[in-house]
Amino acid sequence: GAVVSQHPSWVICKSGTSVKIECRSLDFQATTMFWYRQFPKQSLMLMATSNEGSKATYEQGVEKDKFLINHASLTLSTLTVTSAHPEDSSFYICSADLTRSYEQYFGPGTRLTVT
Amino acid sequence: QKEVEQNSGPLSVPEGAIASLNCTYSDRVSQSFFWYRQYSGKSPELIMSIYSNGDKEDGRFTAQLNKASQYVSLLIRDSQPSDSATYLCAVKNLNNNNDMRFGAGTRLTVKP
Numbered sequence: 001g002a003v004v005s006q007h008p009s010w011v012i013c014k015s016g017t018s019v020k021i022e023c024r025s026l027d028f029q030a031t032t033m034f035w036y037r038q039f040p041k042q043s044l045m046l047m048a049t050s051n052e053g054s055k056a057t058y059e060q061g062v063e064k065d066k067f068l069i070n071h072a073s074l075t076l077s078t079l080t081v082t083s084a085h086p087e088d089s090s091f092y093i094c095s096a097d098l099t100r101s102y103e104q105y106f107g108p109g110t111r112l113t114v115t
Numbered sequence: 116q117k118e119v120e121q122n123s124g125p126l127s128v129p130e131g132a133i134a135s136l137n138c139t140y141s142d143r144v145s146q147s148f149f150w151y152r153q154y155s156g157k158s159p160e161l162i163m164s165i166y167s168n169g170d171k172e173d174g175r176f177t178a179q180l181n182k183a184s185q186y187v188s189l190l191i192r193d194s195q196p197s198d199s200a201t202y203l204c205a206v207k208n209l210n211n212n213n214d215m216r217f218g219a220g221t222r223l224t225v226k227p
Contacts, residue, residue: 042219043219044217046214103161103164104149104207106158106159109158
């Protein structure tokens with residue numbers, strides 16, 4: 001399957017600081033990438049859809065000014081958690097569409113802990 | 116009604132048995148259906164995709180789709196302890212920005 005990478009794989013930050021997470025499609029171009037969040041023992045929750053060259057589409061209840069998404073190229077999307085708080089601690093996972101097959105491949109995820 | 120529903124389990128089967136995982140969806144115009152496996156602490160891994168009614172087999176896995184009943188299932192033959200994971204059913208509407216909706220997942224335990 002297609003390869004999607006994320007960096008960092010885990011990060012610990014202090015409350016009030018910002019954290020940037022990178023998502024890259026390594027062997028294909030992705031016009032659309034998705035950002036999910038998963039709390040322990042819960043299902044994946046779609047946060048936003050990231051489209052190359054245009055503004056991201058956020059799901060209801062997700063603050064676009066807090067979770068900044070930039071999809072500057074066909075292989076890179078970034079999620080910045082601004083002014084992070086302990087309740088933002090979660091597992092953040094990106095995915096990318098393999099357009100020709102409609103399949104979606106996930107990155108390995110980034111575990112964020114805000115102290 | 117949730118868009119994608121799965122029995123949360125846990126589902127426990129003995130090693131070598133067939134594990135049957137079920138999923139129903141509410142959006143009749145859904146066009147693509149997927150099964151992902153997620154080990155604890157890891158991200159989901161795509162194991163099967165199915166787009167038309169009927170069965171699709173890949174090794175020990177068989178996906179079954181019935182669009183009239185809005186039902187998709189996954190059978191795992193000769194279950195192994197390494198199959199123990201949470202299985203996520205996902206549904207995509209290609210006309211709706213391609214975003215994928217996930218069920219809550221069914222936790223499967225295969226006992227040696």
